Amino acid sequence: MFLKQIFVENYLKDLLKIEHLSPQTNVQCFSVAYFEALNTLLEETDQETLANYLMWYFISAHTDYLPDIYSKQFVQVMRLTGSATRLDSRMEMCLEKVKDFFPSPVNTLFIQEKYK
Incomplete structure (x- = not known):
């Protein structure tokens, strides 16, 4: 399978976590019109x-x-x-990521520090 410069087979293998994808493998595509338009866009x-x-x-x-x-x-x-x-400082960005990934521990640490 090849769509302009996009290797669809590799994309599907990675997306679906499949080792071997044969030409007989059925893949349902709910948006054929999207891929047709994408192909036209890539060609033009x-x-x-x-x-x-x-x-x-x-x-x-x-x-x-x-x-x-x-x-x-x-x-x-x-x-x-x-x-x-706006642009957050690197420290603010890192703190936001920690809060996003570890909300409960961060909240616990904040409460422990604030209300000793």
């Missing part, structure tokens, strides 16, 4: 534009881990496009 879009989009998408998903100088520049670009309003 300049390769450099696609590469830039994919790089931007990857970078924007990982800005929390960039050095401050780059994350600040990223936020400036996002502000210009109306997509972002």
Whole structure:
């Protein structure tokens, strides 16, 4: 299976956690129109534009881990496009992630510290 430059077979193996995916494997697709439109879009879009989009998408998903100088520049670009309003410090970002993943222990530590 091959859709323009996207290896659908590899994607499905990873998504479905399947070692071997044969051509006889049935996969239900509830949005055939989406993939047809995606295929058309990929065929009609300049390769450099696609590469830039994919790089931007990857970078924007990982800005929390960039050095401050780059994350600040990223936020400036996002502000210009109306997509972002602030940039948390790395410490604030780390604390937010800890709170998100360990809410009960963080709350317990806060209460113990605040109300000794």
